[in-house]
Amino acid sequence: RYGYRVDVAADGLSGLEAFRAGGYDLLILDVMLPELDGIGLCHRIREESLVPVLMMSARGDALDVVAGLEAGADDYVIKPV
Numbered sequence: 001r002y003g004y005r006v007d008v009a010a011d012g013l014s015g016l017e018a019f020r021a022g023g024y025d026l027l028i029l030d031v032m033l034p035e036l037d038g039i040g041l042c043h044r045i046r047e048e049s050l051v052p053v054l055m056m057s058a059r060g061d062a063l064d065v066v067a068g069l070e071a072g073a074d075d076y077v078i079k080p081v
Helices: 012-022 038-046 062-070
Strands: 027-030 053-057 075-078
Touching: 012 038, 027 038, 038 053, 038 062, 053 062, 062 075
Parallel strands: 027 053, 053 075
Antiparallel strands: none
């Protein structure tokens, strides 16, 4: 409707593959992903790109937020429970 293309990856490794194949303007990552978690995925993305990364997670502990931001996320949003 608004011209956005949305892709979904079921795990971190698939997400990394999609990122490398895609030309994305924004990435939204969950911390809790199988294969490669969102923190590790964000680290790997940051090695290759400065694309904006929004991390979303139900894990809202301050240490989790800091880990996400230190991994290179531009912002960290805590999902409502």
